[in-house]
Amino acid sequence: MAICLQSPLKPISLSPQSTHSAVFKSKPFICNLSLSSPNTQLANEPDPVFTSVRTFAPATIANLGPGFDFLGCAVDGVGDFVSLSVDPSVHPGQIAIANISGAAASAKKLTKNPLFNCAGIAAIAAMKLLGIRSVGLSLSLEKGLPLGSGLGSSAASAAAAAVAVNEIFGRKLSASELVQAGLESEAKVSGYHADNIAPAILGGFVLIRNYEPLDLMELKFPVEKELFFVLVSPDFEAPTKKMRAALPEEIGMPHHVWNCSQAGALVAAVLMGDLEGLGKALSSDLIVEPRRAPLIPGMEGVKKAAIEAGAFGCTISGAGPTAVAVTDGEERGREIGERMVEAFWKEGNLKAVAMVKRLDRVGARVVSSIPG
Amino acid sequence: MAICLQSPLKPISLSPQSTHSAVFKSKPFICNLSLSSPNTQLANEPDPVFTSVRTFAPATIANLGPGFDFLGCAVDGVGDFVSLSVDPSVHPGQIAIANISGAAASAKKLTKNPLFNCAGIAAIAAMKLLGIRSVGLSLSLEKGLPLGSGLGSSAASAAAAAVAVNEIFGRKLSASELVQAGLESEAKVSGYHADNIAPAILGGFVLIRNYEPLDLMELKFPVEKELFFVLVSPDFEAPTKKMRAALPEEIGMPHHVWNCSQAGALVAAVLMGDLEGLGKALSSDLIVEPRRAPLIPGMEGVKKAAIEAGAFGCTISGAGPTAVAVTDGEERGREIGERMVEAFWKEGNLKAVAMVKRLDRVGARVVSSIPG
Structure with a gap:
């Protein structure tokens, strides 16, 4: 579980409750990634490779009939976008959600507090895995998927955010680590299950073989066939x-x-x-x-x-x-x-x-x- | 279910009870395949192509861990043999078990009554599917597998017998029909399950998708790999x-x-x-x-x-x-x-x-x- 800070000395344990409908109006929401000084760059902390990236993550179908709770797949051409920038106005090691937009009316319901927003939680988890303490980030989320439709809306946001963080810092995380980051988000907003977030990250069909340790099987649908x-x-x-x-x-x-x-x-x-x-x-x-x-x-x-x-x-x-x-x-x-x-x-x-x-x-x- | 006769006018419904341990000493045991005259060859009844065939069917592993009751596979180089001959001394449309041998001590326990012997039941079922009424057959069984070892002993006998009958009459039955014939035997001696008989007939790994209608999936283990x-x-x-x-x-x-x-x-x-x-x-x-x-x-x-x-x-x-x-x-x-x-x-x-x-x-x- 990520330990985050609203002030440098007051740790908060994130609650696992669903927060899709929660609205937090005070701003800005920030999140530190450790108790150490935010300006102390670690030897192995990666530098940003890009100043800005834009990512997309697809909708997903979980609970595939008899594949309940362990098999999911990704759907082309519909999903969420994340734009992520290095932002000197954000405190180093922290992330801010600048904007949430999207055709889906429910986008308005989403909080900009990164501690309780799917994209924010996943981005924080990815930053934590990378050990980012010297760079502040600003994130914008474009929802292409409505909430609560059964199409992996929260996973799409989380996947796009985790991949964006990883991209900015030069792709240091493995696919499995990205799923792990997304899973932290899923656990907090819709339950500890990887059958949306894994295909949202990896594409195709993914079988969740184990959670401890996370063990995923990518099931390749033959490229010459249409589905x-x-x-x-x-x-x-x-x-x-x-x-x-x-x-x-x-x-x-x-x-x-x-x-x-x-x-x-x-x-x-x-x-x-x-x-x-x-x-x-x-x-x-x-x-x-x-x-x-x-x-x-x-x-x-x-x-x-x-x-x-x-x-x-x-x-x-x-x-x-x-x-x-x-x-x-x-x-x-x-x-x-x-x-x-x-x-x-x-x-x-x-x-x-x-x-x-x-x-x-x-x-x-x-x-x-x-x-x- | 096969209806068999010990005398032409006295039909017997086969009992589903296990008969591995039953010993029947009176001989010969014969079995007709219909109530019609045994000498009336039907237009579509196939002629024998061979006077004699010898077949082999492999051991099988069912209940493969989480594949309990629906997934089995075949094992090379160990199994049962059946020798089957056209035999003018056997009443047309009937089958006799001439001999049962084998290293396995338990071979002695097996009955020569074809109505209660795995190989006999499967052979009768195959003859019935082919509509054989004009030819009598004599079967010898060589057990390479001990009974009750968990290696599909009954299925190996049934598979070898069904394939032998099909071969003598020119391979008119499909693999699925052969499994169906073997399944009649399994149902009577060890329970209605196809996860031994299907791989015993087809080889490799077989997934039983459905029984009504019988629906099998052959799972090909890549040929370039050893297992x-x-x-x-x-x-x-x-x-x-x-x-x-x-x-x-x-x-x-x-x-x-x-x-x-x-x-x-x-x-x-x-x-x-x-x-x-x-x-x-x-x-x-x-x-x-x-x-x-x-x-x-x-x-x-x-x-x-x-x-x-x-x-x-x-x-x-x-x-x-x-x-x-x-x-x-x-x-x-x-x-x-x-x-x-x-x-x-x-x-x-x-x-x-x-x-x-x-x-x-x-x-x-x-x-x-x-x-x-």
Whole structure:
């Protein structure tokens, strides 16, 4: 856990509570990274390589059917941007969030206090891993993703921020360390799970094999194959507490064996580029989806509509309310999306919007940079 | 379910009870495949292509750690042989078991009644699938595998028999149909599970995705990589009833998620040829192995000894009592085997024998044939 300071001598332990909705109005928020003097540069503290960088991190789909809580993947072309600059007006070793913008109305809800903002927490964690004490940074966040949609909004912000810090200081951190930095953020705002942050950093499909130590498997979907996600988000706030409470505490052995076998089949289908198998496995969860789908009005009908329209499979993205279907073509994806939107309206009385996106194979990336 | 006859007009429904230990002394045992006249050849009934064939089917390892009940693999160079001949002295459409032999002392326990013998049941099922009514067959079984060792003894007999019948009549059945025939045998003698019979037929690693309809995924371990199994069988009869009773009925969500993720990692490691990852996943079961290992004297110490000797991983083969470890070299495998044998003696007071075998990538096969 990061120990941060609002004044040099008053350490604060960060609280793990969710702070997406918290609004902190006093400014500026600053965070030191150690109790040592901020002007004492350590021998191994890296110098900034850039004065400014701009990064992007993609949306992600976690809880992939039977891959609940350990398998996620990244979605191309939608996500969050972070602009990060060396800022002499920020106290050395500290970070300030200058601006939060974005089409998503919910961006307004986000705090600029870096101690409680996804991007801020991840940036602080990355600075801590790098041992930054001599340089102050200023961060701006552009939200492309709405909060609470089930598309890894918090992870996208955290990933973009961690990668931006790493880039400015010359890429000293490994991918695993970047995930670790992002995981600190996830733990504080949405729970200690890496199935959004790992694919947001690494791209593609990522299996979380272990947390102690963090052990990730990148599952390469064959480059010669196309994979499209149809993401349909209804105008509905998935009740997070209810979504968690819906999970069974105990699972009967037959359902356990079934879901395990489907998880194995899902992993195999990803690696073999078997889209039909991937869709079948995605649709096959008998443990989580049957408990959660009834809490999202129309979800069962939406899944049925997706399959009838030719999707290989369909399930809930993350903890919802977005529904995700898979297909192999963009045009077919649009047709499937239309049927899913109709079904949300007919079966759940909910307005919804659809988008068709490719698998993101890259993960968080640098968009531009200005040399120092 | 096959309907068989001891006399042409008295149908018998086969009982699902285990018959490994049953001894039937009256002979000959015959089995018709339908209620129609045995001399009426159907238009689509295939003619025999060979007068005699000899087949082999390999040992198999099921319950592969977190792959419990849905993932198995085949082991090269150890298994059962079946010799099958067109026999005019056997009533058309019927099969007789002429001989059962083999080094395994337990071969003597096996019945020659084809209705209750693994090879007989699978042969009958294959004949039924082919619609054989005009040709009588005589089968001899050579057991290379002891019964109840956890190495798929019954599946090896069934696989060799089904493949022999299919070969004699010109290979009309698909691999999936052969597995279905073998599964009829498994259901009657050791339970309705395909994680031994499927790899015994297909070779390599096989994931059982579904039973209705039967849906198998062959997981190709990369051909350029070597994979050795160290199989150590103690002189101990694993108490099957206790082994089944030891399984938990309910599984807590954290353990379910853990085992699911390890199952996914195991599948990925197989497909990527990642031996270290394969071993790690194999060793990681938190649900079945911790309940069963204490029922096999010394097993926990044997696993520890295998890992200390350099094995990538170790678990129980099938329902035991054989322990299986994985490694990448034959010589290293022999050393690991020695340590495991010592541990069975020291920790469990059990004599044990070790063998080091490659992954079998072929499955049940024809060894020789005599054209008709």
